[in-house]
Amino acid sequence: MAVTDEAIEKIKGMIVSGALRPGDRLPKESELAADLGLSRNSLREAVRALSLIRILDVRQGDGTYVTSLDPQLLLEALSFVVDFHRDDTVLEFLAVRRILEPAATAMAALRISEQQLDALTARLDKLGESPSVEDLVAGDLEFHRGIVHSSGNSVLCSLLDGLSGPTTRARVWRGLTQEDAVAGTLREHRAILAALRDRDAEAARSWATVHIASVEQWLRSTL
Amino acid sequence: MAVTDEAIEKIKGMIVSGALRPGDRLPKESELAADLGLSRNSLREAVRALSLIRILDVRQGDGTYVTSLDPQLLLEALSFVVDFHRDDTVLEFLAVRRILEPAATAMAALRISEQQLDALTARLDKLGESPSVEDLVAGDLEFHRGIVHSSGNSVLCSLLDGLSGPTTRARVWRGLTQEDAVAGTLREHRAILAALRDRDAEAARSWATVHIASVEQWLRSTL
DNA sequence: GCGCCTCAAAACCTCCGACGTATCAGGTCA
DNA sequence: TGACCTGATACGTCGGAGGTTTTGAGGCGC
Structure with a gap:
């Protein structure tokens, strides 16, 4: 499995397990990339994918957050x-x-x-x-x-x-x-x-x- | 709108309009990136996002293809x-x-x-x-x-x-x-x-x- | 004291170039 | 003829360099 896919699974896991809760802010890209053991570029692909399906909400100049995870969203x-x-x-x-x-x-x-x-x-x-x-x-x-x-x-x-x-x-x-x-x-x-x-x-x-x-x-x- | 989001919309448009049909192969990353006017890195984010929701199927060493788009998939x-x-x-x-x-x-x-x-x-x-x-x-x-x-x-x-x-x-x-x-x-x-x-x-x-x-x-x- | 403005830090955005890895096609050899 | 090898092709990953946006602290005038 590609490192990006692993990152997607790991982030998903953090949310499902409750380590990250709705509204929580993720570590900044460079830190999270280091934590998960991949480059910032590859991590961004994972974050972008999760943001397309409204799991994450990225705000330039601010940070990346877990959405409310409402069924509606x-x-x-x-x-x-x-x-x-x-x-x-x-x-x-x-x-x-x-x-x-x-x-x-x-x-x-x-x-x-x-x-x-x-x-x-x-x-x-x-x-x-x-x-x-x-x-x-x-x-x-x-x-x-x-x-x-x-x-x-x-x-x-x-x-x-x-x-x-x-x-x-x-x-x-x-x-x-x-x-x-x-x-x-x-x-x-x-x-x-x-x-x-x-x-x-x-x-x-x-x-x-x-x-x-x-x-x-x-x-x-x-x- | 970010260039990556534009790329997602453009690829979606190519598929919905019929320019790209199920099973079709996309131009290689470097060419598509040039066509859409963005870097290969940013394009990859778009492709990765569409691949997570099973719109695209990326095969290393081969190419990127449009999936069957079956409801099931x-x-x-x-x-x-x-x-x-x-x-x-x-x-x-x-x-x-x-x-x-x-x-x-x-x-x-x-x-x-x-x-x-x-x-x-x-x-x-x-x-x-x-x-x-x-x-x-x-x-x-x-x-x-x-x-x-x-x-x-x-x-x-x-x-x-x-x-x-x-x-x-x-x-x-x-x-x-x-x-x-x-x-x-x-x-x-x-x-x-x-x-x-x-x-x-x-x-x-x-x-x-x-x-x-x-x-x-x-x-x-x-x- | 209160409100407004300025500015610098933080964080994401985009790009570039390089190298690794997997697949496929074609040629080579037994 | 068939198996194997090899090169070309295309995706996978990485590190680094600027750019843009947001935020909030600090300073200024009223």
């Missing part, structure tokens, strides 16, 4: 990876989202606050009846993000966030090519919101399923 | 990230798995082959009635992996694989501290397998839920 790297997937696997991502999103929406029905419900309503009202495709997609993303956030599970929240990238792209295509999709999306959003207000978890789950299945169906017929 | 990096999570977020991971695994098991009920069913049965038989905790946990992992693989969705499969890490650890603790957990796990495995043989998706889903919920419940009462 770490799974943020997921979206980076998801970007690389080709369009032919979008359906698989969508299928997973079809499983998670209804479940998250049902969970939210039991926990969402009146305040958040009002905020979601305001957001939908602001969009109006016939928004541009860009506004609709952006609003859709925010709408679902808000609901999933109310599920109370940050891992679930981040995971769906990461998986939404490809779905969003698909939604754009759909909006551009299928006129009645806009109206349908708005109607489904209203229905989901109404179910949440009623605290009706099963209705919320069903509407969320319908919402995603409609995109999936369109996509399947197109590809 | 890219989400493999997920387990690396998940390793960093502290024990206090295990419940959130488990909750997500509780959503995905029953769905995957239900999907598998409709698709799994007789051959795979026989293989799963043989695996359970081989374990016997009172295996060691280590064997049980390893068998459990393989059992679920086999089922999820039969769901036919590689994204779902990889995702669950990555999420199983923390769950597995929890299962070990449970096996070590709760004697009847072993018998319960074996019983539930048999029940899931029977439901799969019957092609009964709903029964398979329910048993999978019970299976995970039992771990979740124990964990919740312990923490």
Whole structure:
């Protein structure tokens, strides 16, 4: 194994074992390199790799720190990876989202606050009846993000966030090519919101399923 | 933005745009560095970072290649990230798995082959009635992996694989501290397998839920 | 005393050049 | 024909030299 890979493993070990805790500052590059027995150049490769996936946070002029290691932060790297997937696997991502999103929406029905419900309503009202495709997609993303956030599970929240990238792209295509999709999306959003207000978890789950299945169906017929 | 980060973005762009396709070989470090307008050292940091998350595959003495970019491969990096999570977020991971695994098991009920069913049965038989905790946990992992693989969705499969890490650890603790957990796990495995043989998706889903919920419940009462 | 400015130390950022090591292709020899 | 050797190629590692950014201490004026 290359010395850089060893360094990655050792730093990982220091964090997992608790020797380094979230927010802790690492020794400066030259010292850490000496401690781990490699050159500063090679160590930098290890640090850079860990910083790409949000394990470390390097600040020029200051130092290198362990991030908070929140699920939200770490799974943020997921979206980076998801970007690389080709369009032919979008359906698989969508299928997973079809499983998670209804479940998250049902969970939210039991926990969402009146305040958040009002905020979601305001957001939908602001969009109006016939928004541009860009506004609709952006609003859709925010709408679902808000609901999933109310599920109370940050891992679930981040995971769906990461998986939404490809779905969003698909939604754009759909909006551009299928006129009645806009109206349908708005109607489904209203229905989901109404179910949440009623605290009706099963209705919320069903509407969320319908919402995603409609995109999936369109996509399947197109590809 | 630092030159290394620019290089990461540019390489990502070359892949996403299709200029570099899976399996393609990159120009040698010195040439690529010159093309992108940075030093070989800085470029190496970018390449190392992309190689950690399985976007690039570097082979000493040969060259640097774009990986297959399969969902399976890219989400493999997920387990690396998940390793960093502290024990206090295990419940959130488990909750997500509780959503995905029953769905995957239900999907598998409709698709799994007789051959795979026989293989799963043989695996359970081989374990016997009172295996060691280590064997049980390893068998459990393989059992679920086999089922999820039969769901036919590689994204779902990889995702669950990555999420199983923390769950597995929890299962070990449970096996070590709760004697009847072993018998319960074996019983539930048999029940899931029977439901799969019957092609009964709903029964398979329910048993999978019970299976995970039992771990979740124990964990919740312990923490 | 309080706030602002200046400056020097600390730490990361980038680059260069050199040498070590692994792989592969082609030639050599039995 | 097949095994072995050898050179070219490309990645791996290192040490050192400046450059840039951040931070905080110290000094200055109000």
